Amino acid sequence: MASKYVTDLMAEVKAKNPAEPEFHQAVQEVVESLAVVLDKHPEYRAAKIIERIVEPERVILFRVPWVDDQGQVRVNRGFRIEMNSAIGPYKGGLRFHPSVNLGILKFLAFEQVFKNSLTTLPMGGGKGGSDFDPKGKSDNEVMRFCQSFMAELFRHIGPDTDVPAGDIGVGGREIGFLFGMYRKLRNEFTGVLTGKGLNWGGSLIRPEATGYGSVYFASEMLATRGETLQGKTCLVSGSGNVAQYTVEKITQLGGKAVTLSDSNGFIHDPEGITPEKLAWVMELKNKRRGRIKEYADHFKGVTYHALDPKADHNPLWDIKAQCAFPSATQNEINGKDAQNLLKNGVYVVSEGANMPSTPEAVRLFLEHKILYGPGKAANAGGVATSGLEMTQNSMRLSWSREEVDAKLRDIMKRIHKSCVDAAAAYGTPGNYVNGANIAGFLKVANAMMDQGVI
Numbered sequence: 001m002a003s004k005y006v007t008d009l010m011a012e013v014k015a016k017n018p019a020e021p022e023f024h025q026a027v028q029e030v031v032e033s034l035a036v037v038l039d040k041h042p043e044y045r046a047a048k049i050i051e052r053i054v055e056p057e058r059v060i061l062f063r064v065p066w067v068d069d070q071g072q073v074r075v076n077r078g079f080r081i082e083m084n085s086a087i088g089p090y091k092g093g094l095r096f097h098p099s100v101n102l103g104i105l106k107f108l109a110f111e112q113v114f115k116n117s118l119t120t121l122p123m124g125g126g127k128g129g130s131d132f133d134p135k136g137k138s139d140n141e142v143m144r145f146c147q148s149f150m151a152e153l154f155r156h157i158g159p160d161t162d163v164p165a166g167d168i169g170v171g172g173r174e175i176g177f178l179f180g181m182y183r184k185l186r187n188e189f190t191g192v193l194t195g196k197g198l199n200w201g202g203s204l205i206r207p208e209a210t211g212y213g214s215v216y217f218a219s220e221m222l223a224t225r226g227e228t229l230q231g232k233t234c235l236v237s238g239s240g241n242v243a244q245y246t247v248e249k250i251t252q253l254g255g256k257a258v259t260l261s262d263s264n265g266f267i268h269d270p271e272g273i274t275p276e277k278l279a280w281v282m283e284l285k286n287k288r289r290g291r292i293k294e295y296a297d298h299f300k301g302v303t304y305h306a307l308d309p310k311a312d313h314n315p316l317w318d319i320k321a322q323c324a325f326p327s328a329t330q331n332e333i334n335g336k337d338a339q340n341l342l343k344n345g346v347y348v349v350s351e352g353a354n355m356p357s358t359p360e361a362v363r364l365f366l367e368h369k370i371l372y373g374p375g376k377a378a379n380a381g382g383v384a385t386s387g388l389e390m391t392q393n394s395m396r397l398s399w400s401r402e403e404v405d406a407k408l409r410d411i412m413k414r415i416h417k418s419c420v421d422a423a424a425a426y427g428t429p430g431n432y433v434n435g436a437n438i439a440g441f442l443k444v445a446n447a448m449m450d451q452g453v454i
Contacts, residue, residue, distance in 0.1 A: 060082070
């Protein structure tokens, strides 16, 4: 039976990939959802489809030497995980953060395979990055690092091979430096990176897409109960790109976002983060690169809570609300946090970050039958719009803001429908975790079956 198969598979994954807990967690969640599919389709087991999906097609690891402003040589590590290209070129972000390691990038690349499949666009899955920390570095230091990083990565990517994008620590500035170096080394102007500047191949709505998409997904989930976001209080974690545009779209759809956070702590603004306050946050975070604590110093009636690393829960998730949008990083909602969310009336969780809920938290959400949109479905708007940027680059044209936003909303509706239909077809109606995993898997698995053992 499939349950024994899943147990044996997980034992093998853990033995082959020691000290990679995030990767183990991501694989476990997916294969548990797929047990029912494997019972119905023994041909996937015979062809070792899952065993092949959990092995990256290629792992690239390289050194990145660069010189800081004091003339000191610094050395970081660069990675690119090319996970699966059965349905299109590898696609996935680059993350620059001290926490980056092989296990985290493999988990992200694995998730990306299913997320990209769900978008209905022809994109495989990949992920990359470095343990370089852009925080506190000058523009010149970031430029020198990006140029050194691309001096190796350029050999492995291309518009029909692998198309990286931004992620944590990689915004418009970093994409610009990376693209400039790629163009110089290859002597060609192609759509090799997404998240580019608007006047050199970028797409309107791309910066907003992940945040907008997670709110659109929440709206679709609410619509199944005849509700909208109008008048609902929403908790948002993070204060980067995803969190900022999540707040913007919540406000546009009539909801009220009351929190934002960074690695030091979070702010609670009971009056709500208005468009004017959000503009101030964007200036703080995107230009001045300051800390969210300054928000509480600047606006009246706002409380700031410093993060206690020893605490067994995050008080951000212990505030009365109806909706939660975790938009910071992986495993930021644990079992205690999930209990607090449920206790305080939250019944919609739409994940803007990748795997922000621990297995215990996910179990509680599913047991209580709340509207829970897992990251691979709810935050697929970012990569979907990256796919739209690739299309515009290939066609040498650009669409209007309204066109891209309409296409994004349509893609999120289709992702929602795919999840609902797959969950129902395999006997777990309303379970978006199973729905997303099954729908994403089937498209990739069928492509791999068609293409033979490669």
